Amino acid sequence: MKKLFLSFYQLSFAILVLSGCNKSTTEPEFFVNEDAATFAEIGSLDIGDVGAAEISTYDPLTKRLFVVNNGTVNKIDVIDFVNPANMKVIGSISMTAYGGAVNSLSVSNGKLAAAIEAVNKQENGKVVIFNTSDYKEVKIISVGALPDMITYSPDGRFIITANEGEPDATYKNDPLGTISIISVNDNYSVTTLDFASFASQQASLSAKGFRIFGLNASFAQDIEPEYVTVSDDSKTAWVTLQENNAIAKLNLETKTITSILPLGFKDYDNDENAVDISDKDNAMALNRWKVKGMYQPDAISVVENGGIPYLFTANEGDAREYTAFAEIKRVSALKLDATAFPDATFKTDAKAGRLNVTTTLGDTDGDGDYDQLYSLGARSFSVWNGNDGALVFDSKKELDTKVMAANLYDDARSDDKSVEPEGIATGTVGKTKVAFVGMERVDAVAVYDISDPKNPKFLQLLKSGDAPEGVLFISAKNSPTQKSLLVVSSENDGVVKVYQPKTL
Numbered sequence: 001m002k003k004l005f006l007s008f009y010q011l012s013f014a015i016l017v018l019s020g021c022n023k024s025t026t027e028p029e030f031f032v033n034e035d036a037a038t039f040a041e042i043g044s045l046d047i048g049d050v051g052a053a054e055i056s057t058y059d060p061l062t063k064r065l066f067v068v069n070n071g072t073v074n075k076i077d078v079i080d081f082v083n084p085a086n087m088k089v090i091g092s093i094s095m096t097a098y099g100g101a102v103n104s105l106s107v108s109n110g111k112l113a114a115a116i117e118a119v120n121k122q123e124n125g126k127v128v129i130f131n132t133s134d135y136k137e138v139k140i141i142s143v144g145a146l147p148d149m150i151t152y153s154p155d156g157r158f159i160i161t162a163n164e165g166e167p168d169a170t171y172k173n174d175p176l177g178t179i180s181i182i183s184v185n186d187n188y189s190v191t192t193l194d195f196a197s198f199a200s201q202q203a204s205l206s207a208k209g210f211r212i213f214g215l216n217a218s219f220a221q222d223i224e225p226e227y228v229t230v231s232d233d234s235k236t237a238w239v240t241l242q243e244n245n246a247i248a249k250l251n252l253e254t255k256t257i258t259s260i261l262p263l264g265f266k267d268y269d270n271d272e273n274a275v276d277i278s279d280k281d282n283a284m285a286l287n288r289w290k291v292k293g294m295y296q297p298d299a300i301s302v303v304e305n306g307g308i309p310y311l312f313t314a315n316e317g318d319a320r321e322y323t324a325f326a327e328i329k330r331v332s333a334l335k336l337d338a339t340a341f342p343d344a345t346f347k348t349d350a351k352a353g354r355l356n357v358t359t360t361l362g363d364t365d366g367d368g369d370y371d372q373l374y375s376l377g378a379r380s381f382s383v384w385n386g387n388d389g390a391l392v393f394d395s396k397k398e399l400d401t402k403v404m405a406a407n408l409y410d411d412a413r414s415d416d417k418s419v420e421p422e423g424i425a426t427g428t429v430g431k432t433k434v435a436f437v438g439m440e441r442v443d444a445v446a447v448y449d450i451s452d453p454k455n456p457k458f459l460q461l462l463k464s465g466d467a468p469e470g471v472l473f474i475s476a477k478n479s480p481t482q483k484s485l486l487v488v489s490s491e492n493d494g495v496v497k498v499y500q501p502k503t504l
Contacts, residue, residue, distance in 0.1 A: 030477035033504045034430035034484055037459040039447060043498040044465075045087040047077050052494030055470040056487050057105040059112065059132040060478040064090075066112055066132070067489055067496060068470075070101045076114060078135070082480050084498040093135050098128050106159070107132060108152035108184075113159050115147035122146075122173045127161060127182060127190075139188045144178030149227045153234035157184055158252055162225035162239050163192070171215040171324040177223035179239055179248070181255050191255045195248070196220040198260055208262035211244050211294070213360040215325040229302045231309055231386075238311055238386055240297045242318050247300070247311065247389060261389025266293040266378045272396045275379060276414040280349040284404050284411050286397055289352060290341065293317070293378040299424040299471070302386060303433060303453055309386030310453035312435050314421040317377020319358065328356045328376070330415070335369040354415035379418040381437045381446075383453050392454050403442050406461050413441045423471035426450065429484045429501055434459070436486055438468040445471060445488055465490030465497055 047053050052071035058081065059066065065079040065087070074095035080088045095102050095116060104115040112130045125147040129138040144163030152159055159182040167174035180192045198205070199219035202212055214222040226242040230252070237250040247261045268275050274286035275293075297313030304310070319328045332353035336346070347353045355375055362370040379400060383393035399419050403409045413420065423438030423445075435456060437446040443464050448456040470489035479485050486499040 032430065032476040032483055034476070034501045035504055036429040036432040036434045036447065036449060036501060038502040039460065039462055039486055039499040040502075041462070041497055042500045043085040043087055045079065045089070045496045046494055047079075047089060047496065048072070048494035050492055050494070052491070053465070053470070053489040053496050054491045055104050056472050056489045056496060057107045057112070058472065058474050058478070058487065059107045059110065061110045062132050063480045064132060065487065065496070066105050066107065068102050068105060069494075071494060074101050076102060076105065076112075079496070084481060084485060084500070087496065087498070091135065093130060098126055098140070103146075103148050104150040104161075106151045108156040111138060113150050113152065115143075115150035115161050117146050121166060122168055122175050125163065127159060127180070129188065141180075141182055141188050141190050143180035143182075143190060144192050145175035147180070148225070151228050151230060152184075153230045153237075153252065154232055155234040157234060158182060158230075159184060159188075160228045160230065160237055160239075160250075160252075162228050164224045164226060165221070166224065167214065167217070167221075167322060169323040171217075171322055174214060174217050174221045176220050177225050177241075179225050179228075179250065179257065181250075181252060193250075193255070193257050194220045195223045195257065195260070198257070201260070205246070205260055205262050209264035209294070210246050210260065210262035211360070213327065214320065227297075227299050229300045229311070231302055232304055236309070236386075238300060238302060238309075240300045240313065242296050242298055242316070243320060245294045245296050247297070247313075247384065249386070261384070263295040263297070263384070263389070264391070265374065266295060266380070266394065268293060274397050275418065276400065276411070277352055277355040277375070278350055279412050279415040280354055281351075281414075284409055284414075286400060291352065291355065291357070291373045291375055293375050294358070295378045295382060296376060297382070298422045299438075301424050301426040301435070303426050303435075303450060305453050310392065311384040311386045312424055312426055312450070312453075313382050313384065314424040314437055315378035315380050315382055316420055316422045316440070317375070317417045319356070319376055327358045327360050329359050331355045331357055331373060334359070334373075337367075337369045337371045340371045356416050377417040377420065379421070381421050381424060381435070383450075383456070393456060395456070398458060399437070399439065399446060402446060402458060402461055403439065403444060406444070408442045408444050408461070408463070410441050417441065419444075423468060425471040425473040425486075427473035427475055427484065430504070434473075436471050436473060438464070438471040438488060440467045440469070443468065443490070445486070462486075462488075462499055464488045465495030466492035
């Protein structure tokens, strides 16, 4: 009995000691009570002109901002970000030795990953890894043609690139659109995936709004991956296929593309989705039109809520415009079906005549005229169920409405893609989940409360530099100011702006 008692006592004591150790070494969650509706500019830095500030990424270890600069020379500028109100360029990393332009950047564990296209964009590009401390090269990895976006997985184990694989101007050299998955801990080994295995699904995918339409292009050649987001557990990735109007879903552990999620079309023939489609009507008027929009998202970000991955997309829209093949025309240049469009004035400049639409869709009965019209993008941001691709929210006409109210709307873009939502980032500000939507053509960022992903609420509009491309959120935990920060880099004026909310 005595021996049994001592064993029980010793076991209980050990449990208490271990519990105490765990309690003493567990750090409390970092929290700053901030008001997500009060972001204001606190710093600005001009690093060049057109092409000089496309994408930014932040390294919390060195407190440095790394910014794509494809202005006069291709390089990555390094910015001292210790004090965001007084940013300074402290160095640069030349891209001359690696090929063409650098398109995207991402940082994890003191390593900077850069996606670099080849001088001949149809050839395979590179991912180059650098130390964030001394900028020394760590590794060069070959990936697919035209790596357009790069990101680390949250756990730092993977680097994923969306390799757009654009054709040349003649459309005679059209490389495969691919996705590369790089295993960081396996000496940066790379697996590059294409979409050939989905070719048999083309008919069923197209019926749901998926597009395959390149000149003499195979299924795999025609797909153009654009932007990547990764789940919190680093097991799943989603990649926008912008020109194809879809999202691809990946299993990172098995390194496979598991599905293509077509996005369908947005109907502008209702009050909630009313649009301004003329740049010659001398008005900023949102009206119903017998036109649809292809969502065609650029940036994407995943937010998990209640066990469901919600995909937030900026529905920019994009057209293929090459010497050998250009898909868009103005409505005034098209032959319209008289039954579908009985109004003889519909094609005038003051109405729908100026609107740019694709010529690859709309002749539903094959008789040579257009029974439906499909414009580029959706002039909105959307939320999709990441499991099945179902649309759960669209901002409808709200971005246009808010921008018009702020007197920032560019009526000259009404005939094309309006405010042109391009960048999107999500994060937590205080207790509030927030989305930031960068709008390229109105030089502004919309801020939304996304605590309920099915019902985002508009908070504020921030004025940015010219043509915001990069939208980067830095959490208070990683921020040099210990407050949440929004970094917006703009490609037309080379300006990097930083915004910070008020604390409560």
